[in-house]
Amino acid sequence: MDSRNQDSLRTRVAIDGHDFYLPSTADLTDVMSRIQNIARTQPGFLTLATTNGIASVLINAVTRVVIQREPTYAPSDAIEPFQAYDPEWDL
Structure with missing residues (x-):
């Protein structure tokens, strides 16, 4: 089962490749x-x-803007470290 909380989302606004x-x-x-x-x-x-303060960005007709809602993961949601295969346990 996936332990990540999918209800916890953050909004990323990418303006000409810069994330806010x-x-x-x-x-x-x-x-x-x-x-x-x-x-x-x-x-x-x-x-x-923004989450880091106030940002002002110059917008014009050709500015590329992408708005995305993405999940946020707590450090406890990190992938577990690789467990080495121990052939002695395979009976």
Whole structure:
């Protein structure tokens, strides 16, 4: 059974290859709407509250933006170390 908690998701906003992680309280619909509005008009700065502080990114019509919800894993969810095969136990 997979012990990872699939309910624990974080939002990654990748803008031209730079990753920004949003806090769980972020309104994703609002962020997407603001990106769309800026991309439709003159270039402008998008300001995001991230998990590391505040980020402002210049957005224009050709800016590549990817928004992804991905699971977060606690350190206890790490893959268990490889167990060497011991032929003496194989009877």
